[in-house]
Amino acid sequence: MIRYKILFFLTFIPFSIFSQSLNTNYEEGIKSFKSGNYENAIIQFSEAEKENFKTADLYFKRAMCFTVLKKYSEALNDYNKTLELEYNSDALYFRALVKVDLEQYEDAVNDLNTLYKKDETYNKALLKIGDIYYKNKNFKKAIEFYEKFLNTEPDNHYALNQLGYSYGCLDTKKDLMKGIEIISKAIDLDKSNYFYYYCRGYLYYDLNLYKKGNLEMALNDFENTIKLNPNYSKAYFEIGNIYYDTKNYQKQIEYYSKAIDLEKENGKYYFWRAKAYLETNYKEKACADFQKAKELNYEVPEIYELLCNLKGTIIIITK
Numbered sequence: 001m002i003r004y005k006i007l008f009f010l011t012f013i014p015f016s017i018f019s020q021s022l023n024t025n026y027e028e029g030i031k032s033f034k035s036g037n038y039e040n041a042i043i044q045f046s047e048a049e050k051e052n053f054k055t056a057d058l059y060f061k062r063a064m065c066f067t068v069l070k071k072y073s074e075a076l077n078d079y080n081k082t083l084e085l086e087y088n089s090d091a092l093y094f095r096a097l098v099k100v101d102l103e104q105y106e107d108a109v110n111d112l113n114t115l116y117k118k119d120e121t122y123n124k125a126l127l128k129i130g131d132i133y134y135k136n137k138n139f140k141k142a143i144e145f146y147e148k149f150l151n152t153e154p155d156n157h158y159a160l161n162q163l164g165y166s167y168g169c170l171d172t173k174k175d176l177m178k179g180i181e182i183i184s185k186a187i188d189l190d191k192s193n194y195f196y197y198y199c200r201g202y203l204y205y206d207l208n209l210y211k212k213g214n215l216e217m218a219l220n221d222f223e224n225t226i227k228l229n230p231n232y233s234k235a236y237f238e239i240g241n242i243y244y245d246t247k248n249y250q251k252q253i254e255y256y257s258k259a260i261d262l263e264k265e266n267g268k269y270y271f272w273r274a275k276a277y278l279e280t281n282y283k284e285k286a287c288a289d290f291q292k293a294k295e296l297n298y299e300v301p302e303i304y305e306l307l308c309n310l311k312g313t314i315i316i317i318t319k
């Protein structure tokens with residue numbers, strides 16, 4: 001879900017508006033809009049519209065109110081009305097973001113491409129296209145647009161992290177190493193961002209499948225993630241995975257439990273802790289976790305249900 005903040009600019013008001021007497025409801029709507037009372041602003045703008053005060057500025061501001069209130073269909077309708085009356089780069093950009101929230105991804109990309117063609121200084125359109133392809137796991141296209149954006153703004157650490165992680169998701173040794181290199185540049189630019197360490201740690205973890213010796217690097221990055229954000233459950237889970245791979249099941253259980261404490265509705269965490277309990281022959285605890293994972297709609301293979309229905313102790317033999 002995209003989060004929206006409204007930034008206020010000195011808005012150019014066309015001379016045509018001054019040719020009419022300014023509408024009282026419109027003026028009151030502007031006051032409500034600037035004070036953050038978006039629901040009241042919508043009512044006042046709508047009253048002005050009923051009085052035939054139909055301007056691009058009114059529709060754009062009402063659209064922004066609908067956007068902040070997550071009423072995306074209504075927002076889209078008003079952005080369309082804005083653009084029918086006059087071209088507005090911001091209206092086109094925010095229309096694209098609303099289309100993303102409505103999962104109209106192809107239309108959103110078309111809007112953003114149109115925007116950038118009309119105004120190449122609006123380079124965040126390229127960044128947003130990259131984000132759309134990233135969200136839809138089309139990592140090659142995401143890379144294309146992140147690289148285009150970085151040609152205009154090479155030190156943008158957010159774009160560097162997204163680009164690096166996109167390379168890592170191509171899941172070859174070469175691309176993982178390139179992804180790590182790029183994310184390292186993002187970290188050099190912003191050492192306070194926990195998510196960058198998490199992403200690099202994730203790539204180090206995957207790289208270990210191709211090149212042993214990277215688990216320590218992954219562990220270091222996940223620990224840095226936790227130092228910067230102690231409430232990020234995914235980092236604890238990934239540390240648990242590292243201990244699972246190194247057969248340190250007690251430490252695995254410890255970190256999965258920390259992840260669960262932070263995110264109690266994540267079925268995956270219970271499932272993997274259950275597997276660790278099985279490895280240490282805690283059948284009752286394992287079966288309770290498998291059941292909890294299932295209740296949370298995580299797919300638990302039938303074999304574990306059969307094991308839990310067997311009487312006696314389950315002995316797990318690992319080679």
